[in-house]
Amino acid sequence: MNDTPLPAENSTNSAEPARSLNFIEEIVEANLREGKNDSRVHTRFPPEPNGYLHIGHAKSICLNFGLAKRYDGKTNLRFDDTNPTKEDVEYVDSIKEDVRWLGFNWEGHELYASDYFDQLYLWAEKLILDGKAYVDDQSAEIISRQRGTVTTPGVESPFRNRSIDENLLLFRKMRDGGFPEGACVLRAKIDMAHTNMFFRDPILYRISYTSHHRTGTKWCIYPMYDFAHGQSDYLEGITHSICTLEFEVHRPLYDWFLDQLVDTEYRPRQIEFARLNLTYTVMSKRKLFELVKNNYVNGWDDPRMPTICGLRRRGYTPESIRAFADRIGVARRDNVIDVGLLEFSVREDLNKRARRALAVLNPVKLVLINYPGEKTEYLNAVNNPEKPEEGTRQIPFTRELFIEREDFMENPPKKFFRLFPGGEVRLKYGYIIRCEEVVKDMAGEITEIRCTCDMESKTGGATSNRKVKGTIHWVSAVEAGEVEVRLFDRLFKAIDPDNVAEGHDWKEGLNPDSLKVVRAYVEPSLLDAQPMEHYQFERIGYFNVDSDSQPGAMVFNRTVALKDTWAKMVGE
């Protein structure tokens, strides 16, 4: 009903309330004023296809595509696929799906760093020819040790001064499969004492006989990320290369490579921003991978995962994620965003679009002792009070109902507006009832609440105006459908799951109660709900139909609970 992503709104619209620019927009506008790059704005989103996208990537995606949209530019989707041992088409497919779902389109076809392997190879030879690169026969361990530390200079490789001819021969032999993996690498010849570690003769090419998801077995040498990334941006005419803070140190190296290799004035401008951190959430690919691999969750799209596909399955909308990205802003200082802000963003969106329905998650039977047993009435219910044009539907009402166990208390505290012995409450869209009697089993557990029904108080009737303090939801005991409901809670107990004490594992912070499965009773209309549709179960929360649903065996996911002022009052 409401799941097709609306096209992202045109943000060049000047009718929008003026918002101050973030630091990236300020740079872009300054460049535009200078007429730099013919006043083009061309960004790119460059994921490595070795994992699934998460909410942190969504920030970057919204940034890159948002910038292009705002300044009438373009954005490339480019896969940085320079390491075939870790990459797979499974990931490129999921990434494309996620970016599209978020509401963005890239220019024509997606691009790959592997598209540039030929050019990159030629550039490597150029460096050799210019005496700026050499083949090193040493092992990874030795090279690493020779690199020195951040406070001490490195030492030069004994192979550093091979002749150009020898280097060229050796490099071509590497390319032609003349060496086993690890036998040698191609290194840039820069400065082993440089304060920037990346200038200490960085590795340009290494040998790998792994088949590449796109180039197959054409190559057995692959460029390192640092030797591919900046040049890829250059080849694509990228004007602003937006990336996260940790790549700041790489920037001078990218510039160095281009300075050696091309003679145009044009350069992509790299701008770094602080990555997103969320409370109660781990975001590193490595950790998410581990959660999936070791079955701490049920796959990448487990609704408890911060992955885009997890959030999608959980019931988040693209609009809510974009609104979230907008709200968190972008800056260069480290930050931790309250997950509550993400939850606020879905509630805000779902409140406007989700149809309302009645569902009882923790049922207790309620009998209307003065209501005829054979009677079934159909009560009018509003589909969405935020959108009256969506009309009404009918809900069957009978003598025996289910209500929420939490909506009844034998000894209620002050300000308890729900049902209690002798108290009155309205059944949503129905009648005002009074609790007359409580039936319990041997264990003292309430098995039935017996009430009288004020037949004059029917919603919409001429005499329905009586006010009572509370309204509760319900479902007909005979007409209700039975479904499975999955109640999710945060995956981690600790607010900062990355921060673990010495000798402890971050997985100890997992919340054992992050998934609770219950059987629930729902109004009949819900049985026709379609996969991925969003609903608000009145007074409970937002739910969507899970893909595990089968005909006759519906499964609903709780996206997020409704804000619960009462729970806060009584201390959660």
Place this chain on the structure above:
RNA sequence: UGUCCUGUGGUGUAACUGGCAACACGUCUGACUCUGGAUCAGAAGAGUCCAGGUUCGACCCCUGGCAGGACAACCA
């Protein structure tokens, strides 16, 4: 004991580029309500890491500290 980056309410992000700090979330009141939702009205909460300096005037500039982060993969 290196280089680079960063330091504004509880959390994020602003401050027309030097004129004593705004917005959002959160928190707390109250109104309204057939969702203790939504909505509406209002409040509290920082004097901008610290110390000097320049200036009539500094969150914005300078100096010196302090604190946090990044960087030593044949990963990206």
